[in-house]
Structure formats: structure tokens, C-alpha cells
Amino acid sequence: MKKRYKLLISILFIIMLVAGVFIYENDYAMQEKDVIIRTDQGDLAGFVALPQEKNEGVVIFVHGDGAQNATQDGGYKPLMERFAKQGYASVSWDKPGVGKSTGNWLDQTMDERAQEVEDVMEWAENQDDINTEKIILWGASQAGWVIPKVQQKREDVTASILVGPAINWLRQGAYNTTEEMKSEGKTEDEIMQVLNNDKKESDLILAGATYEDYIEETADDSLSEERYAFVQKNISADATEDIEKIESPVHIVLAENDLNVDSNETEKTYKQLLPKSQLTVRIISGVDHSMLNPALHESQILTYLSAILAPKDTLVSEEYLDYCEELIRHM
Template identity: 50%
Template sequence: MKLWKKITIMISGIVVILVVLLFIGNDYEMTEKRVNIPTTGGDLSAVVTTPKHDKPKGIIVFVHGDGAQEATQNGGYKPLMERFAKQGYISVSWDKLGVGKSSGNWLDQSMDDRANEVNQVIEWMKVKYPDSTTKVGLWGASQAGWVIPKVMNANKDIDFSILAAPAINWMRQGEYNTGAQAKNAGATNKEITQVKQNFLTDSKLISKNETYERYKQNGGKEEMSSERYDFIRKNMTADATEDLTKVQAKLYLILAEKDENVDSAETKDVYTHVVKQASLEVQMISNVKHQMINPVIANSELLINVVGLMVPKYFLVDDAYLDYCEKVVSEQ
């Protein structure tokens, strides 16, 4: 009995520690509220975070990358939202169309559709938070690189944008990522060249065949839903270069040194050549990959999931990245 009592006490102690960690690691200095925002694509289930004490001085609109993203990326955005809240900014982000409680389907959207959606959210925020929208900023990652420049050019109310790890050209990004995945899998240089060629060949099939069924009949190799296929066909010609030449507001480009999804060198080169120098600031974050995850845990899905559940506030996102984003908004 004494042994079982000791084991019970020990287990109880561990449970208490885990509960405390869960509370502390998920206790953010901001207020969260779920709202519904109507758009032409559907009703968006959105999260608005506000400073707990200070009067807001502006808003930051979050623009997702690819995929069926939830408003806070399952909590992954919250450390960044908290940093913005500490600097007096409201953040707004939403479940993509068809995700969570949002209606519609994000796979029906082009990059222009996504840009229009962002502008509709901004207009909604102006009505609901009229005293807090004197400054408007955008934050976005990855695929948002094709969306945010469009928003900046269409909406002169945008004061600044922060873009993390954006690509320039859809096709070149896909080829780069395909090669990086093969390299990580131990492929030889010859094999890497071949998988890149296979990607290009398959992409030509996608562009030539209007339906997924015809694509497969004509030798298409990729397995995907017909909706995803239509999304790719709709957006595979995306290239940010021309939109970037027209950007007037301040743009902060953040690159990941070890990005395997996006060619950081190409992105830096294009941005520095086509964006007006007075409008651009470039920051390279050392030792991080595409998602800006803390490099200590970045190579372990288990650690990412555990940290994301237990203590995301402190250990999930790279500190240098968070510090730079906070510095940007503090200077506005």
C-alpha cells in the first residue's frame, strides 16, 4: 500500500506540474474574441486579439500561407499576436474559407480573390474599430507573398507589411522545394535533377488538362483532390515581381536562412532589385527553416507538437524572429 501511495502522490505531482505548465505556457497578455466577418467568398470565422491594457493604436491583418489554415494556426500565431498586442496593435486572423466555422471553400480562390478578401476584412475592421485603425499593417507568410503586394497596391490605407519567407514565382518555388526534399532524402545530384524535371513535366500536364481526371488519364503522377488540382491550375502562373514594382508603403522582408520551401536567395535578389529601396528592409533570421520554428525543436515533430501544446508562448517560435517583428511594429 505504501508503494502505491507513493506512486499515486508522484503521479499527482506530475499532473499538477503539467497543468501549471499548460496554463503558464498558454497565458497570453492579450484579449481574444471570436467574430464573424462576411465576405464575398463566404462568412469568415475570425479571431481578434486586442491589448489588455493600452488603447490600441492600429491593426495588423494576418494573411495565411498555403493549406487549410485555422485562424491562429492552431496557436502558432499567438506568440506573435501577443508581441503585437504589447505594442498596442489589434490583430485579426481567420479560419480560411471552408475551415472551422467559415463557410465557402479556400480552394476556389485565386490570389486576387485572397487579396480582395483581405481588403474586405480591413473595411470590416474600420467599421468595428474606428478609433483603432489609423494605422494598418499586414503580416503574412509564404503564399501570402503573392497576396500582400496586391493588397498594398489596391489599398492605400496600408502603412506597412511584414512578409515572412515569401516566394516569387509559383513554378520556381515548387521546383526548388522538390529538389530540397529529394536532397534531404539522400538523393544524388543526378536524382535531384531528375525529380525536378519530373516536377516540371507534371506541371505542364496540369496546365494542359482542364480536369484532374484528364490529367491522370494523360499520365499525371501527383495524387490530390480534384479541388486541389483546380486550385493549382488557377494559381500556378503566380509571380509577385510585377506587383512588387508598384509597392509604395514600407515592406519588411524576413527570410529564413535554412528555408527548404522557398529559395531565400532568389526572394532577396528580386525584392532588392524591384522594390524601391526606401520602401524595403530585409532581415535574414539565422538557423531557422521556413516556419520560423525555434531551431532547437524544429527537426522533431514530437517536440514541436509537445511544445505547441504545453508552452508555445515561450519555446515554439524563434525568438530572433519574434523580436524583429515586435521591433518593426514598435517603430510605426
């Protein structure tokens, strides 16, 4: 009887401990609220994280590729909390067609994505609880073709933080294919064969081939018709011209082990186009494109458990979070 009692107490203690960790790790030091951001293009389901004390400015979050919701399933919240601790609100939103946002993100060009960011900025300027004296644009990956479009034309953008931004759509695709195949142990001949085939497919898309003609010519059905249309609208994306027109500070954050975006090309391009006084570049050690905690890279199960049980302290690279917070502190 005593053994059963001790076992029961032990089980209850473990349950209470796990519950306590869960509550702490999912309770962020910021005021969270859902909003509707009305624009000429439609309604966006937004998420706002407000600082609890100081009110220094606002960070506008710009998604990368894919059907992203406002917080990236909570993945943005550890970073938003860091910004809140420095007195900055964060504003993000479900992409069009995701969650309660109207429209379809696959219908957008990069110019239209940039206009969407401007619409959100203008919405934020009309909110009593958001200070827009300092507006920081934060964005990852595909946002590297969006944020420079906004930053180079808006004087009210204080600075940008670009995480793993690509420069050129086609070169980025070729780099990603090459690095992924290398990681799988493919030979140079195998890689070259795939790259040559990808080029033929890209040439068809650039030439304006219909989806039906593309399928018939290539037998590649990996793209849905909507995705094909999105690629066709944006395959010529190149950030170079927009970057060289930027006049406010740019902070580039790169991954040491990025298989998606060529960190060397990104660093070289920004350093060529912007003066030293306007640019900082930091490479985060051990991480891949996602900026997740390097200890989680090899295990989807650990990543999943971390995202649920302890996202605040274990999901995202600590070096990355510390650096982004330090950037904001000195804005």
C-alpha cells in the same frame, strides 16, 4: 506508509507544476474573441486579439497555403501576443471552407484571396474596438502572392511584414523539390529526372488539361480534383509586377534553412524592385520555413508537446518573435 505518502506528495507536486506551466503558457496577454466577418463572398469565422493597454493599430494576418484555421491551431498566438504588447490588435480568420467559414479556399485565385483581405480590412475599419489608423499586413509563404496585390493598390496600408514569401510559383516548386531531394541524399541525376517530369506535368496544367486528361497522361493521382483546379488557377502566379508598384514599407523576414522558398531569390528580387528606404530584409538564424524553434526541428513529438504545454515560450523562434515585435514597435 511514509514512503507512499512522500511519493503521493511528489506526484501531486509534479501534477500541479505541469498544470501551472500549462495555464501560464496558454494564457496570453491579450483579449481574445471570436467574430463573424461578413463579406460579399460569404461569412468568415474570424479571431481577434486585442491589446490590453495601448491601441496603436491592427495587424491583418494572411495565411500561407493549406486549410488554415484562424490561429493556425494556436501557432499564431505567441506572435499576436507580442503585437498586443505593442498596442496592436490582430485579426485572422478560418480560410473559406475551414471551421465555420463558408466557401472553399481551393476555389480561390490569388486575386480573390487579395479581395478577401480587403474585405477584412473594411470590416475592421467598422469595428469600434479596433484602431485602423495603422494597418499592417502580415503574411507567410503563399501570402507573398497576395499581400503585394493589396499593398500596391491601398493607401491605407501602413506597411507589410512578409515571412518567407515566394516570388514565382513554378520556380518555388522546383526549388522546393530540389532542396527536399538534396536533404534526402538524392543524386543530381535523380533530381533532374524528377524536375523534368514535374515540368511536363506543369506544361499540361498550363495548357488547360482537364483533370481526367492529366491523370491519364501522367498517372499522377497525388492531387485531388479540387487541388488540381486550385493549382491550375494559380500556377502562373508571380509577385514581381505587384511588388514593383508598392509604395509603402515592406519588411521581409527570411529563414536561414528554408527548403520551401528560395530566400536568396526573394531577397534579390525585392532589393531589385524596391528602394532601400522602403525595404528591410532580415534572415532568422537556424530556422526553417515554419519559423519554429530550431531546437524542435528534428522531433515531431517535441513540437507537439511544445505546442500543447508551452507554446508561448518554446514553440516559435525567439529571434523571430523579438524581431517582429521590434518592427511593430517602430511602425
